[in-house]
Amino acid sequence: MPLLEALLAGTAQGLFYGLLAAGFAITFGVARTFNLAHGELVLLGAYAGLWLNASLGAGPLTAAAVAGLALALWAWPAQALLSRITPASELRVLTLTFGLSLLLQNLMLLSFSADYRFLDWERAEVVWRPLGVSLGAGRLTAAAAGAGLLLVLHLFLQRTRPGRALRATCQDARAAGLMGIPVERMQLLGLALGGGLAGAAGPLLATLQYVSPTVGPPLTVIALTLTIAGGVGRADGLALAGVLFGIVESLVVALAGPAWREAWLFGALLLLLQGRRTGLLRGRRAS
Amino acid sequence: MALLEVHRLSKAFGGLTALRAVSFTVAERELLGVIGPNGSGKSTLFHIIGGVLRPSSGTVAFAGETITGRQPWEICRLGIGRTPQIPMVFPGLTCLENVLVGAAFGSRRRRLPVARARHEAIAALETVGLADLAARPAPRLSLGQTRLLELAMALASAPRLLLLDEPTAGLSPAAVQRVLQLLRGLRGRGVTIVLVDHKLRAIADVASRLLALDRGEVIAEGPSAEVTRHPRVLEAYLGEP
Numbered sequence: 001m002p003l004l005e006a007l008l009a010g011t012a013q014g015l016f017y018g019l020l021a022a023g024f025a026i027t028f029g030v031a032r033t034f035n036l037a038h039g040e041l042v043l044l045g046a047y048a049g050l051w052l053n054a055s056l057g058a059g060p061l062t063a064a065a066v067a068g069l070a071l072a073l074w075a076w077p078a079q080a081l082l083s084r085i086t087p088a089s090e091l092r093v094l095t096l097t098f099g100l101s102l103l104l105q106n107l108m109l110l111s112f113s114a115d116y117r118f119l120d121w122e123r124a125e126v127v128w129r130p131l132g133v134s135l136g137a138g139r140l141t142a143a144a145a146g147a148g149l150l151l152v153l154h155l156f157l158q159r160t161r162p163g164r165a166l167r168a169t170c171q172d173a174r175a176a177g178l179m180g181i182p183v184e185r186m187q188l189l190g191l192a193l194g195g196g197l198a199g200a201a202g203p204l205l206a207t208l209q210y211v212s213p214t215v216g217p218p219l220t221v222i223a224l225t226l227t228i229a230g231g232v233g234r235a236d237g238l239a240l241a242g243v244l245f246g247i248v249e250s251l252v253v254a255l256a257g258p259a260w261r262e263a264w265l266f267g268a269l270l271l272l273l274q275g276r277r278t279g280l281l282r283g284r285r286a287s
Numbered sequence: 288m289a290l291l292e293v294h295r296l297s298k299a300f301g302g303l304t305a306l307r308a309v310s311f312t313v314a315e316r317e318l319l320g321v322i323g324p325n326g327s328g329k330s331t332l333f334h335i336i337g338g339v340l341r342p343s344s345g346t347v348a349f350a351g352e353t354i355t356g357r358q359p360w361e362i363c364r365l366g367i368g369r370t371p372q373i374p375m376v377f378p379g380l381t382c383l384e385n386v387l388v389g390a391a392f393g394s395r396r397r398r399l400p401v402a403r404a405r406h407e408a409i410a411a412l413e414t415v416g417l418a419d420l421a422a423r424p425a426p427r428l429s430l431g432q433t434r435l436l437e438l439a440m441a442l443a444s445a446p447r448l449l450l451l452d453e454p455t456a457g458l459s460p461a462a463v464q465r466v467l468q469l470l471r472g473l474r475g476r477g478v479t480i481v482l483v484d485h486k487l488r489a490i491a492d493v494a495s496r497l498l499a500l501d502r503g504e505v506i507a508e509g510p511s512a513e514v515t516r517h518p519r520v521l522e523a524y525l526g527e528p
Contacts, residue, residue: 180393
């Protein structure tokens, strides 16, 4: 039974992790560097969701939709900031996102205090018991939303003209420009998708765990690890990496205890950095 | 009317003047060779025509329309295909997929249907002799094959003008001959080409007209046979008149 529980709970958690990583991966694709403020963007979405929930009684899905649309707007200031960094070296942009992470953490501490909060809704206490395994409504909702958004993202990237142009830009922006792809527009689209997916993940996160302004960095590390494992421009790769990661994490927590959760995370990151240069599905045909 | 008109183009990087009042025209169906030793301003000229750099002064007009300061993707869609000096392909895609990007996004006929874009991409691969390698991932090509792939990517957008920046750089003598043979074939099909290279003999062999640059200035212009014997060209290349 612990194995079955780890499989089901890990799969559900992993689909949410895939969503968590999707925004990070797309932003990495167009900005060519890690966005170390990704976790804080997720938290901004979480606080937007908490506000919508408290003031309008919005559930996690409504809150995720609104927070996603709101955070997509970060693309404009982000692109304006990026365009002012000349030369736009990866280290400079990385440093900028680190500073942004600290700034957002402190602004959230000032605005929302360091209290831990949870998104409470009418189904928060509902528990399903498929195959005798207990799964809370929050976890299932986050998993369903994660799976749905990853599927939409996959179809967008693989089947639509702007999606293909975005993938080409992620691979090589200069070559994309030479091939007639409006690179700046694609960068704006990528940043909007990145911010929007991070924002949508926020309210769902607040149904899974307590949030406070300082819980962002571990979220960024999860997103970074999954991006290395799943690859950039591959929503299916991120979903697979997220599910694998979620299952192993559940097993580690079940067998070794919750204290090993972060140790496993950093261990996985180190292993990936040693061995993996391409995503899990990178070897397959790209279109 | 000339297809490309470059008028008094200048570019300065701080105190260094890379181009000084360069003017020339390219007629439809012409193959113009731009020659000059390293540092003469050839690549700067190409970067400005292709929209990568903005000129300090001067204008570039294509088919009667001023394109100075336009973005590279806009210039591509206007009908100017370009291959870069440093190989630049999409590493996660196969050869055919790389060429499909050019056919799908670079074409003047925007929103080409997928089947038509695929047809044109295959035709471009056949033109450069890479049809057999269509399914091969781009990073697995040799340097010579990569140069041909870039040419196919540019051709797939059905350009009115091709700008080729040192397409023979780093290639073996046999591969250089293959590229030159291909350029002769394209010229025969009526494609207008501006070709930059510092291999004087190779470029003079395929170009109908040469433009020689040295230290950012035009030092000679005219039929290939005349320019290659021009005293200032010999001085620039050999250090003596």
